[in-house]
Amino acid sequence: xxxxxxxxxxxxxxxxxxxxxxxxxxxxxxxxxxxxxxxxxxxxxxxxxxxxxxxxxxxxxxxxxxxxxxxxxxxxxxxxxxxxxxxxxxxxxxxxxxxxxxxxxxxxxxxxxxxxxxxxxxxxxxxxxxxxxxxxxxxxxxxxxxxxxxxxxxxxxxxxxxxxxxxxxxxxxxxxxxxxxxxxxxxxxxxxxxxxxxxxxxxxxxxxxxxxxxxxxxxxxxxxxxxxxxxxxxxxxxxxxxxxxxxxxxxxxxxxxxxxxxxxxxxxxxxxxxxxxxxxxxxxxxxxxxxxxxxxxxxxxxxxxxxxxxxxxxxxxxxxxxxxxxxxxxxxxxxxxxxxxxxxxxxxxxxxxxxxxxxxxxxxxxxxxxxxxxxxxxxxxxxxxxxxxxxxxxxxxxxxxxxxxxxxxxxxxxxxxxxxxxxxxxxxxxxxxxxxxxxxxxxxxxxxxxxxxxxxxxxxxxxxxxxxxxxxx
Amino acid sequence: xxxxxxxxxxxxxxxxxxxxxxxxxxxxxxxxxxxxxxxxxxxxxxxxxxxxxxxxxxxxxxxxxxxxxxxxxxxxxxxxxxxxxxxxxxxxxxxxxxxxxxxxxxxxxxxxxxx
Numbered sequence: 001x002x003x004x005x006x007x008x009x010x011x012x013x014x015x016x017x018x019x020x021x022x023x024x025x026x027x028x029x030x031x032x033x034x035x036x037x038x039x040x041x042x043x044x045x046x047x048x049x050x051x052x053x054x055x056x057x058x059x060x061x062x063x064x065x066x067x068x069x070x071x072x073x074x075x076x077x078x079x080x081x082x083x084x085x086x087x088x089x090x091x092x093x094x095x096x097x098x099x100x101x102x103x104x105x106x107x108x109x110x111x112x113x114x115x116x117x118x119x120x121x122x123x124x125x126x127x128x129x130x131x132x133x134x135x136x137x138x139x140x141x142x143x144x145x146x147x148x149x150x151x152x153x154x155x156x157x158x159x160x161x162x163x164x165x166x167x168x169x170x171x172x173x174x175x176x177x178x179x180x181x182x183x184x185x186x187x188x189x190x191x192x193x194x195x196x197x198x199x200x201x202x203x204x205x206x207x208x209x210x211x212x213x214x215x216x217x218x219x220x221x222x223x224x225x226x227x228x229x230x231x232x233x234x235x236x237x238x239x240x241x242x243x244x245x246x247x248x249x250x251x252x253x254x255x256x257x258x259x260x261x262x263x264x265x266x267x268x269x270x271x272x273x274x275x276x277x278x279x280x281x282x283x284x285x286x287x288x289x290x291x292x293x294x295x296x297x298x299x300x301x302x303x304x305x306x307x308x309x310x311x312x313x314x315x316x317x318x319x320x321x322x323x324x325x326x327x328x329x330x331x332x333x334x335x336x337x338x339x340x341x342x343x344x345x346x347x348x349x350x351x352x353x354x355x356x357x358x359x360x361x362x363x364x365x366x367x368x369x370x371x372x373x374x375x376x377x378x379x380x381x382x383x384x385x386x387x388x389x390x391x392x393x394x395x396x397x398x399x400x401x402x403x404x405x406x407x408x409x410x411x412x413x414x415x416x417x418x419x420x421x422x423x424x425x426x427x428x429x430x431x432x433x434x435x436x437x438x439x440x441x442x443x444x445x446x447x448x449x450x451x452x453x454x455x456x457x458x459x460x461x462x463x464x465x466x467x468x469x470x471x472x473x
Numbered sequence: 474x475x476x477x478x479x480x481x482x483x484x485x486x487x488x489x490x491x492x493x494x495x496x497x498x499x500x501x502x503x504x505x506x507x508x509x510x511x512x513x514x515x516x517x518x519x520x521x522x523x524x525x526x527x528x529x530x531x532x533x534x535x536x537x538x539x540x541x542x543x544x545x546x547x548x549x550x551x552x553x554x555x556x557x558x559x560x561x562x563x564x565x566x567x568x569x570x571x572x573x574x575x576x577x578x579x580x581x582x583x584x585x586x587x588x
Contacts (some may be wrong), residue, residue: 089538136505137549143474143560147549150476150558348553 003107013120022058023114024120026050026078030104033406034248037450042098043243044105046081047406049074058120064463066361068252068446070409075125076255076432077247080185082114082121082351083262087150087192095322113399124257133348139340141332147344153283153320156290163295165362166379170369171431176299177239178368178429181246182254182361186261187230187308188243188376191216196265197274203334208326216382229308233296238306248407251342251364251427251448260353264346272339273329275327276346289313297341367447368431375433377468381415385463392465399453399460403444407450412470414443418450421458425451442468476567478558484580487519488559488568492569494519495548497557498580500541502558506559508558509574513537517542522579530580 013021031048039045056071066072085106091098104110121255159167169175191213198210218224231241239246257440264274289309298305332339365373382392392415399405407426416425417440425441426432427449433441434454443449465471477488481497487509488495494509496519507530509519516534524531529538550559 114575132554134504134552135553137559138543138546139560143549146560147476147551147558148474247542344551352553432583 011119013117013309014303018059018117018120019054021113022056022078023050023053025082025110025117026053028102028104028113030108031081031302033404033405035402036451037235037404038240038245039242039247040245041091041242042101043091044098044101046077046244046247047080048077049406049408052408057330058083058117058124061123061130064128064132064356066126066411067256067356068409069411070446071411073252073409073448075121076252077257078114078256078261079118079121079125079249079262082118083259083266084189084265085114086196087289088187089189092242113235117469118266122267124297126260129349130350133345135341135345135348138337139344140337141329141340144328144332144340144343146326149280151280151283151347153280153286157284157287159291159295161362162357162365163291165365166295166299169365172299173237174428174430175365175370176296177237178249178365178431179193179361180237180239181232181249181429182251182357183230184234184246185244185250185255186258188227188232188241190226190319190460193261193265194278194319196262197268197271200268204325205330205334208322208330211326212278212322212400214317215315224309224311226308229311232305233308236303237296246429248450249448250367251358251360252409253353257353257357260350264439270342270346272331272351273346275323275331276343277319277350278330278346279323279343280347280350282323285312286320288316304359321340356431363446364428364448367444369427371425371431371433371441374442374444375435375439376415377472378415379463381442381468382417382440382463382473385415385465390465390471392463394464395462397460397462399458400452401456403453403458405451407448409446409448410443410464411445412464415461415463415465415468415471416440416443418463418465419461421453421455421460423458423460424452424454426452444468474557475561475567475569476562477561478556481552481555481557481574484573485571486576487572489568489570490561491563493563494539494574495559495561496574496576496580497550497552498514499577499582500545500580501582502541502545502550504549504557505545506557507544507580508547511535511537511541517574519574519580520577522577551553573585 008037026048027050030044033045034047037110056074058075095102141285166172166175166179195213198213222228222456234241264270293306293309418435418437418439423435424432425435479488486496494510496505500523501571511518513535516532518532521530521532522555523541530541530543531538537575548559550557551588
C-alpha cells in the first residue's frame, strides 16, 4: 500500500502565537506579584510580573549588549520556573496550606504550557551565544588537549570583578549577602541539571557521570549533601535557606548561569557542550572556592560557615580530572573528533556567561552603594526636565499604602519623581532610599530595583530620560 | 603547538609564529583563523578576495587561488566575543609576534571594523 508521507514541519512558535502562549503560562496565579519582598517558604511562588508580559517581544535574539535588559530577566525568570517543574521541591515546614500551589506548579497544564514556550525562550535567552562563541577549524584530540592545558584551570587567579566589588563596597557584608543570594538558585538544588544526563543508556561514561552526581549528593548522607552545606553558609550570615526566598533579588545573569546548565541538560543534543562546560566549571571551582572562603572569612570576620566552599576546593580537584579522564577522553574515543567543537563551545559559552555575570553583579553592587548619589542626582535631572532642556515620556502613577512594585529593570535610564507621599525605593537586598515629596532618584538602565509605598498614598512620576547624563550637560 | 589568544580585529589582530602570520577572517561561510601568507610565493592572503564562487581566496600578487575550505579547516580555533584562541601548528618554543594586519573587505564580512 502506498501513501504520501505527511510533510514534517519543525515546531516553532513565533509572533502573536508566542506572545499569547507566554501570557497563558504566566497567568497561573502562582506567578502573580508578591505583596512582600521575600517568598516565605513557598517554592512554588515565582513572581513573573505577568501584567508586563503582553508588552515584551521574545520573538527575537538580543545581542550580548542587550542581554541584561528586562526582557531577558523576564525570560530567565520564566525559564527557571519551567526547568524547575522537573525537580521536586517541598516547603521546609511541610505542604500545610500550600497543597493548591504545589498542584498548580506541577500540574500537567502548567508543565505543558511551559514546554510549549521553552524553545522560543531558550532561543531568546541564549541565542546571543551563537554569535558570541564560534568554533572553527578541524579539531583533534591533540589540539583539544593543548587548548585545555592553555586554559591553566589550576592557576591561582585574581579576585574577580564581583569579588572586588564586595571587598570595595561601602557595605561589604550586604554585598556578600547579595552575592550568596545569587548562588541560591544553583546551589540549593545543586547538580539537578547534571542529573538530567544520568538517565538513559550510554555505556561506561554514564556510570562515570553518575559518580560526580553522587559526590554532589553526599553519597546519600544528607548532612554532607552540597546543598546542605550551602544552607549552613546562608544561615551563618543571617540569610534564610528557604528555596527562592530571595527570588526578587536574583539578577538576570545569575539566573542565566543556572539556567544555562538546565538548557544544555534538557536538550540532549547539547550533551557534549554540557560536558565541556562541566569540565571547565568543575576545574575552575577549586580556585574560585578557595577565594570565596577567604573573602567570606574576611567580610564576616570568621563567622561565615564556609564548609560548602572548602568541600569544593577538595572534591572539584577530582571532578575536573574525572570530567577529563573519565568522560571527555573516553567519549572522544567512542564518538570521534566530531564531538570536540561542542566540548570547546561549552567551555567558551560558560566563560562568556561567567564574564557577563561578573560584570552584572559588580555593576549592581555599585548601583546599591551609590543609592544616595542617585538620589541626589534627582535634583539636576528633574530641573533639566522642568526647564525644558529634556523632553522625556512621562508616566503619572498613584499607588496606595503597601503597594509593592516587584523587582524589575528598565532598558534606559529613568527619573522617579515623588509628587506626594513616601516611597521606599529598593535597589537590592537590604539596600534602599526613602523618597519623600519633591525628592526622587535616577534609576540606572538595566539595574534591578523595586519600590513599596509607605504613606497612605503616593503620587509619583516616571520620566523615561534614556540617558540621565545627557540631562546634566 | 602554541595556543595563542589574539584580537579578531584592530591592533594585535595577527599572530606571527615562526615567521608565519595568522589572522581571524570572516567570510560568507563564517569566521576562522587562516594562514595569512599565500602558499605560492608568500603573498599577503589577508588582502586576498574570495572569488565569485566563494571557494577560492585569490592572492593579490599573482591571482593564484587557494581553497578557502582548506584554509578554514587548517587551524582549530574558538572565538569568544572579540578575541580568538587558536591552536597553531609548530614548535611551542617558536617565536611569537603580535601585530596588526589590515584585512580585505572580503575577509571581514559582517565585522564592525573593516580595514
